[in-house]
Amino acid sequence: MITYIDLPTNEDEETRLREYLEDVQPEDIAEYVSGLEDREEQIALIKFLEPEDAAIVFFELDDFSLVSDVLLSLPRWQAMAIATEIPNDDAADLLADMPDKARGRVLALFDDEARADIIELLGYEADTAGGLMTTEFVVVPAFVTAQKAIEMMRAFAPDAETIYYVYVIDGNSHLVGILSLRELIIAGPETAIADIMQTNVMSVNVQDDQEEIADLMTKYNFLAVPVVDDEEHIIGIITVDDIVDVIHEEATEDIYRMAGINESEDDEEPSVKGAYLARMPWLLITIFGELGSGIVLSGFQARLEQVVALAIFIPLLTGVAGNVGTQSSTVTVRGLAMGTLESGHALRIILRETTIGLALGVSVGLIVGGIGSFWQFPALGLAVGLTLVLNNLMASFMGTLVPLTFKRINVDPAVASAPFITTVVDITGLLNYTLIAAAILNI
Structure with a gap:
């Protein structure tokens, strides 16, 4: 927990502050930043964070206007470096609550591929599977071998939000199977993915309500669940960290409603x-x-x-x-x-x-x-x-x-x-x- 931070006045103090912040959990930094009353001080402190830490801090902050203020006040190279570290689903959540004018400028900081995914995610209702899912996941074709699948994962896993599950598709991108990373690693190099995958995949439709998804993942203790469209094409996954937030939101909403209070009073x-x-x-x-x-x-x-x-x-x-x-x-x-x-x-x-x-x-x-x-x-x-x-x-x-x-x-x-x-x-x-x-x- 952070008690107090003096903003640096020279290069030596800047170096010491950066080193100190590297050892502090981003969630604690976000809590400290939220408690600061001076907007300029908030922005100045975030500027000293590493891009990956700043990305986490942004998502932990409740003040979405602060996020846009920080990103738009940083040098463009630094703002783009932070944007690169923000998962697409988190970025969509942040942008959804920003004013239209700021949203367009912040969206321009993302690369073309990420921007297209974020725009797609913004098109879904916030309380549906589409609004919760991330498009950063790994799939492998059913016809490849285990060795080839591992090579594919090495190439694409750095950009994926999670690799605990490996999703298997056919030639038309239909979700046809699933296997764990452990099952993939221990399989023989020449073993076909189709021979080791589980075909009884439990998925959710992109329009399913978030409360139903929370019930499903809680019941079966899933770390992630695939999201499919009406034609059974896999278009995203929902991870357990997003469901924890949903459970919290739904519980808060129910408690407020039972007391005759609007949840906006939170x-x-x-x-x-x-x-x-x-x-x-x-x-x-x-x-x-x-x-x-x-x-x-x-x-x-x-x-x-x-x-x-x-x-x-x-x-x-x-x-x-x-x-x-x-x-x-x-x-x-x-x-x-x-x-x-x-x-x-x-x-x-x-x-x-x-x-x-x-x-x-x-x-x-x-x-x-x-x-x-x-x-x-x-x-x-x-x-x-x-x-x-x-x-x-x-x-x-x-x-x-x-x-x-x-x-x-x-x-x-x-x-x-x-x-x-x-x-x-x-x-x-x-x-x-x-x-x-x-x-x-x-x-």
């Missing part, structure tokens, strides 16, 4: 207007939903006047049930997002969560019912205890059913947020309390 300086517009609808849902709770309580007013002690337990009843509902909703949404739960198994999932809710309800019902019996009187304790059992059962049921229903109708289950679940559980919980208390207390 920015360092989120827009006040944007945050207001994102949060206000959920508050309106809560307001009108809780007005339903007020209507239930108003119908319960006469009974409350007869037994004032009933009101003591209302916050506890709604709070506990709301918490149980949120827990079930969170577990279900996460399971659906990670692919560990299937909406087709809805009955099993609902049964599991309601069983847990029932067990929790009986436990807290016995505890609170006992307290209510000694604190107030036994009939009230019984009413409260039974209500807790029923409320927790219904809360776990609703917290599971709502996300599963949304998933089935192709609506993001994360929108089954805590405010929504809590509001529904509050209304049904108070209604249960009203009916149970009226029956037991004869009011």
Whole structure:
């Protein structure tokens, strides 16, 4: 971790700074640069980095305008040297967030082949396989020998993002097989690639959603997965480092949506207007939903006047049930997002969560019912205890059913947020309390 760096004032200090920066991880440099408030100081520090380190720092920075400022302020030879070290998929990600004017000037720093690949990648939606893939990979024809394939890899591997997997194509560039680098190395020199490759290749289509790809790579522990077009031509690969970023993004998005917050608020300086517009609808849902709770309580007013002690337990009843509902909703949404739960198994999932809710309800019902019996009187304790059992059962049921229903109708289950679940559980919980208390207390 870097604590402080003085910018050099002479050649000896420049040399010492370059030597120091060579021993520091680029990710730590990026963190330090992000913390600097002076733009000129940020640019000056990056100028002392080796091109390969500067390329990593650029991708780690969240400030894409800083990237363009640095590249466009450097001597052209130095900017082009850095651009050469940036993988095409990373370059596309950087350029996608730049203003149009800066994007064109930065794009001109790449060589013709890289520029063509980057432009192609920019044409895909960011959250699809095409937007994630890199076009820098190694393929070998099925008809060549292992020795020839190794020679081909020696020639092309320096420009590839990864060589853990060797992808095999036929004469029409169709993906027909795959083998590991280990399998290629231990094969006899004259062995045909077609004889040692695996033909059951698992690939993704260029238009597949990034969340589906993340689920696939997580399930099978792939380091990379090939991307094909509609004709099964291999056009790129997606590496595990890109999927880690996707998993982080998707998890953050789901957490924010469950809380009724826009994921854009993850920015360092989120827009006040944007945050207001994102949060206000959920508050309106809560307001009108809780007005339903007020209507239930108003119908319960006469009974409350007869037994004032009933009101003591209302916050506890709604709070506990709301918490149980949120827990079930969170577990279900996460399971659906990670692919560990299937909406087709809805009955099993609902049964599991309601069983847990029932067990929790009986436990807290016995505890609170006992307290209510000694604190107030036994009939009230019984009413409260039974209500807790029923409320927790219904809360776990609703917290599971709502996300599963949304998933089935192709609506993001994360929108089954805590405010929504809590509001529904509050209304049904108070209604249960009203009916149970009226029956037991004869009011």
